[in-house]
Each structure stands twice: as C-alpha cells, then as structure tokens.
Amino acid sequence: MAGLDQTTDKRGTDEFIKGLWRENPVFVQVLGMCPVLAVTNTAMNALAMGLATMFVLVMSNIVISSLRSFIPKQVRIATYILVIATFVTVTDYVIAAISLDLHKALGAFISLIVVNCLILGRAEAFASKNTVGKSIMDGLGMGVGFVFALLCLGAVREIFGSGSLFGVELFHERFQDWVMMVLPAGGFFTLAGWLLLFNWMKERKARARSLEEEAA
Amino acid sequence: MSQLPLVSQPPRPNTWHMYRAMVGIGILCGLLIVGVFELTKPVIARNKAEALQRAIFQVLPEANSSKTFRLEGEDGFAVHEGTEADGVQLVYAGYDEAGQLIGIAIEAQGMGYQDVIRVIYGYSFDKDAVIGIRVLESKETPGLGTKIETDPDFLKNFERLDVALTADLSAVANPIEFVKPGKKEQAWQVDGITGATISSNAIANILGASTANWIPRIRRGLEDFRATGGEAI
Numbered sequence: 001m002a003g004l005d006q007t008t009d010k011r012g013t014d015e016f017i018k019g020l021w022r023e024n025p026v027f028v029q030v031l032g033m034c035p036v037l038a039v040t041n042t043a044m045n046a047l048a049m050g051l052a053t054m055f056v057l058v059m060s061n062i063v064i065s066s067l068r069s070f071i072p073k074q075v076r077i078a079t080y081i082l083v084i085a086t087f088v089t090v091t092d093y094v095i096a097a098i099s100l101d102l103h104k105a106l107g108a109f110i111s112l113i114v115v116n117c118l119i120l121g122r123a124e125a126f127a128s129k130n131t132v133g134k135s136i137m138d139g140l141g142m143g144v145g146f147v148f149a150l151l152c153l154g155a156v157r158e159i160f161g162s163g164s165l166f167g168v169e170l171f172h173e174r175f176q177d178w179v180m181m182v183l184p185a186g187g188f189f190t191l192a193g194w195l196l197l198f199n200w201m202k203e204r205k206a207r208a209r210s211l212e213e214e215a216a
Numbered sequence: 217m218s219q220l221p222l223v224s225q226p227p228r229p230n231t232w233h234m235y236r237a238m239v240g241i242g243i244l245c246g247l248l249i250v251g252v253f254e255l256t257k258p259v260i261a262r263n264k265a266e267a268l269q270r271a272i273f274q275v276l277p278e279a280n281s282s283k284t285f286r287l288e289g290e291d292g293f294a295v296h297e298g299t300e301a302d303g304v305q306l307v308y309a310g311y312d313e314a315g316q317l318i319g320i321a322i323e324a325q326g327m328g329y330q331d332v333i334r335v336i337y338g339y340s341f342d343k344d345a346v347i348g349i350r351v352l353e354s355k356e357t358p359g360l361g362t363k364i365e366t367d368p369d370f371l372k373n374f375e376r377l378d379v380a381l382t383a384d385l386s387a388v389a390n391p392i393e394f395v396k397p398g399k400k401e402q403a404w405q406v407d408g409i410t411g412a413t414i415s416s417n418a419i420a421n422i423l424g425a426s427t428a429n430w431i432p433r434i435r436r437g438l439e440d441f442r443a444t445g446g447e448a449i
Contacts, residue, residue, distance in 0.1 A: 041360070067237075067241070070237055071241075072230065072237055074234055075238050078238060079237055079238060082242060082245055085245075086245035086249055089249050089252075090249065093252050093253055093256040093260070094252065096256065096260045097255075097256035097260050099263075100260075100267050104354070182360065
C-alpha cells in the first residue's frame with residue numbers, strides 16, 4: 001500500500017477516479033475490513049456506514065494535509081488518531097442532534113469509524129504528503145469507492161439473507177431466508193466472491209494488454 | 217514507511233516541535249468537541265423528550281393525554297412537574313378522551329449484548345397485561361440484535377403479555393419467562409428470536425425484573441392515578 005502513493009503530480013480528477021476502481025479501498029487495497037464485514041448485513045446499514053466514513057475521511061484528510069509540515073514525523077500517528085477521533089465524536093453528536101432515529105440506527109457503527117484503517121491509511125499514505133486540494137479529491141474518491149464496495153456486499157447479503165433490498169421485499173413470502181448470509185460467515189463468503197470477481201477481471205485485462213503488446 | 221519528502225528531518229527529534237504539535241492539536245480538538253457538545257446538548261435533550269412522549273403513546277395506543285408521576289414512599293404516586301431528576305423514579309399514566317385512566321407507561325433498562333438496552337412498555341389495567349413495548353436506546357448488533365425492534369413475531373409477544381398479580385397484590389403471579397423460539401405456551405412466556413437469542417432474552421429479563429418491581433406498586437397506588445384524572449395537557 002505504501003508503495004502505491006507518493007507525492008503525485010496527477011490532476012485532481014485522477015485522484016478522485018483512482019479510488020473508485022483501480023485502487024478501490026475494499027476490493028483492491030483490502031482496507032477497513034472490520035466495518036466491511038460487520039455492518040454490511042443490509043444495504044441501508046452499508047450505505048449509512050459508508051457515508052459516515054466518507055465524511056470523516058474527507059475531513060481528516062483536509063486537516064492532516066493542511067497541517068502536514070507542522071506535525072513532526074515522530075508523533076504523526078498519535079496526532080492523526082487524535083484528529084480522526086475528534087471528527088468521529090463530532091459526527092456522533094451532530095447525528096444525534098439531527099435525528100435520534102438515525103442515531104439509533106447508526107449508533108453501534110459510529111465509534112467503529114475511529115479504528116477503520118482506511119482513514120489512517122489515507123492520512124499516512126496520501127494526505128501527509130499532498131496538497132489540501134488533492135487530499136480532498138483523494139478522500140472523496142476513496143470514500144465513494146468505500147460506499148460502493150459496502151453497497152455491493154450489503155445488497156447481496158440483504159437479498160439472500162432477508163429476501164429484500166433496502167427493506168423492500170423482493171421474493172414471495174415463502175422464500176426461505178439464508179440466515180447464514182446475515183451472520184458473520186456470510187460476510188466472509190460474499191467478500192470472497194466479490195474479490196474473486198475483481199481479481200478475475202483484473203487478470204483478464206492484464207492478459208488482454210500483454211497480448212496487444214505482443215501483437216504490436 | 218519510506219522517507220517523507222516534504223518534511224525536512226532534524227538529526228535529533230526536536231522535543232519542542234513534538235509537544236507543540238501534540239498539545240496544540242489536542243487543545244484544538246478538545247475545544248471543538250466541547251463546542252459541538254454544548255451546541256448539540258439542548259437539541260439532543262429536546263429530541264429525547266419528544267421521542268419519549270411519542271413512545272408513551274405508542275405503547276399505550278388508546279391514550280391521548282399523559283401525565284408524569286413520581287414514586288412517593290413505598291407505593292404512593294404524586295404528579296411530577298418538570299423533567300427527569302436524579303433519584304426520582306418516574307412513570308407515565310395515559311388517559312383517554314373522557315379522562316379515564318387507561319394504563320401506565322414504564323421505563324426499564326438492563327444489560328443487552330453490547331451495552332445497556334433502554335425500553336418503555338405499556339401496562340393496561342383492563343387486560344392486566346403488558347400491551348406494547350418500544351426500544352428507546354440500544355447498541356445491539358445491526359441486523360441481528362436489532363430484530364428485537366423489528367421482528368413481527370417477537371413483537372407479537374408483547375401485544376398481551378400476562379402480568380396478573382397474586383390475590384393479595386404483593387407480586388406478579390407468573391413472572392415473565394423466556395423460552396426458545398416457537399415454544400411459547402403460556403401467556404406470560406416470551407418467545408426468543410433465532411439469531412438474536414441474547415438480545416431477546418435480555419428484553420424478557422428487563423421486563424421480568426421491571427414488572428416484578430413496578431406492577432404490584434402501581435396496582436396498589438391505582439387510586440393516586442385515578443384521583444388526578446386526565447385533563448388535557
């Protein structure tokens with residue numbers, strides 16, 4: 001992971017797009033597995049967790065990249081965690097003030113965001129070496145990629161595990177839910193399935209490219 | 217981690233810079249959290265009070281006005297003005313349009329799978345039973361433990377959960393009992409949920425402890441609730 005990102009002179013849009021697919025935080029970098037496996041048993045949970053994580057990711061990227069020359073190398077990790085934990089706490093209070101129902105639905109996940117290594121990973125690998133503008137784009141791209149990945153898992157698990165999608169019943173009521181899909185084991189199976197698909201696509205693309213090169 | 221290109225590294229770590237960064241950012245973060253906490257505190261308190269009011273009418277569906285009572289002595293009740301205070305135990309009486317007492321909503325809490333679960337339940341004098349329950353606060357596992365709020369079969373347990381008292385009004389005749397999913401045979405038993413055994417068991421335990429404590433007192437203090445009547449608030 002550390003090798004992937006150094007100071008770049010790519011444009012902001014490139015920083016945004018790389019997080020969506022080529023360096024997708026879940027399917028390619030395999031970061032932040034705790035929320036990925038724990039809270040994706042319904043599509044709604046996955047979406048809410050993804051959005052909350054994206055907000056914290058963008059905010060901490062902004063703060064850390066603007067303070068990057070002020071933070072000595074020796075205490076950087078402690079400082080990053082401090083900044084991340086602050087934004088998570090703030091998010092917690094703000095959500096409770098906006099809507100108690102939403103807070104109730106998210107309550108268990110919000111504090112999990114602090115330990116999401118995706119956020120610390122981006123702070124360390126990207127925001128601490130790049131300008132504020134690029135860090136915002138990086139945070140947004142990685143955030144959207146994370147939401148996308150969580151939705152992929154959440155949708156599959158909800159469809160098979162509860163027979164519904166975003167709470168809307170999909171099948172006849174005689175459909176027997178696969179309870180296993182909602183349990184932790186289902187998370188591992190679904191993640192494995194998606195990783196298989198992504199790696200297969202990546203390999204196919206690489207093979208096509210090498211064939212092209214040979215032909216040329 | 218490879219060499220940081222943008223930070224020029226002093227030969228020996230500069231202690232002052234380290235303190236400056238950690239303490240400075242720490243203070244700023246602290247101020248930010250305190251600021252947001254103070255700003256959102258009144259809003260959150262108001263949200264909670266509104267949610268409690270809504271929940272009272274949900275667990276006592278036939279009521280359309282409510283009054284707060286506090287426990288006085290062993291089993292007397294008096295009208296309580298203002299908000300919750302420490303050391304005061306509150307219950308909420310619900311009245312219908314004619315001012316007739318319908319039932320009492322009682323808050324209860326206990327340990328769930330992750331953290332404390334707070335619930336409110338409605339007790340009906342006519343049916344001598346718990347007639348509804350709402351979870352006010354829980355941190356149960358999303359999708360599993362949270363079934364205690366959404367599972368229709370589980371919620372059916374609380375449409376009429378028997379808590380009839382013994383003849384001398386001193387205790388609940390048949391304490392609420394937790395049974396395995398689909399094994400409910402008696403009106404005072406609670407069916408568990410597959411995949412949420414601990415959480416559903418916790419709800420049954422919370423209700424069992426709370427009804428054993430409150431229902432005899434409420435029954436003995438019945439006249440206190442009737443006496444004030446239910447003029448609209």
